[in-house]
Amino acid sequence: MTEYHILILGDSHIPNRAREIPKAILDDISNLANQELFDYTFFTGDLINYEEFISFLESKTKKPLFRVMGNMDYYAGKRDYPIYQNLEISINEINQEKVIIGMTHGSEIRNRGNHAELEALARNKGYNILISGHTHQEEVVLRKSGILLLNPGSITGAWSFIASGIPSFIHLILNSKNGDIKVELNQLEQKNGQINKIKSYFVFENNQIKQKY
Numbered sequence: 525m526t527e528y529h530i531l532i533l534g535d536s537h538i539p540n541r542a543r544e545i546p547k548a549i550l551d552d553i554s555n556l557a558n559q560e561l562f563d564y565t566f567f568t569g570d571l572i573n574y575e576e577f578i579s580f581l582e583s584k585t586k587k588p589l590f591r592v593m594g595n596m597d598y599y600a601g602k603r604d605y606p607i608y609q610n611l612e613i614s615i616n617e618i619n620q621e622k623v624i625i626g627m628t629h630g631s632e633i634r635n636r637g638n639h640a641e642l643e644a645l646a647r648n649k650g651y652n653i654l655i656s657g658h659t660h661q662e663e664v665v666l667r668k669s670g671i672l673l674l675n676p677g678s679i680t681g682a683w684s685f686i687a688s689g690i691p692s693f694i695h696l697i698l699n700s701k702n703g704d705i706k707v708e709l710n711q712l713e714q715k716n717g718q719i720n721k722i723k724s725y726f727v728f729e730n731n732q733i734k735q736k737y
Contacts, residue, residue, distance in 0.1 A: 534568025568657030569594025670732025
């Protein structure tokens with residue numbers, strides 16, 4: 525396999541803070557999966573009570589979903605999922621390296637969404653890419669250490685203290701042959717119902733992620 529396609533999303537907060545996933549978001553995920561099923565899906569937690577959405581995601585993904593428990597999942601009595609998940613993928617055939625993708629909800633970060641604390645967590649866990657949620661603020665941040673921080677925001681645009689209010693998710697593409705990494709942040713423009721796609725390009729070399737252009 526040359527490319528790995530990974531879907532990253534979370535913080536739906538249904539039915540407490542949102543009623544449903546926007547149709548434009550569901551259609552966009554379906555269109556991407558119709559081209560080829562996602563190899564993996566990472567869900568950052570705080571699903572609350574909408575297992576039908578998990579079934580939808582499972583139908584779009586080749587392998588079982590990676591899920592972590594959000595703080596609101598805990599309060600809702602859904603405590604069967606771990607705090608951390610990780611996946612190791614062979615990447616960059618020339619150097620025979622492996623990229624480690626880790627995920628946590630992020631509620632254990634003392635200063636909500638703090639990049640330095642997230643970076644320290646990733647370094648401690650040995651993650652090259654750290655996926656987190658909790659803030660509902662979508663972000664693609666490369667730290668000087670070569671650790672990439674990804675936050676898909678809220679799939680429903682649900683409220684939080686620093687939320688963007690924009691329904692969003694991330695499509696991550698890893699090229700196992702040359703180490704290229706493409707991050708596509710998908711945001712719903714609610715005025716016109718269109719999906720805006722913001723693309724960032726990186727490369728994995730010598731166990732570090734670097735900006736490509």
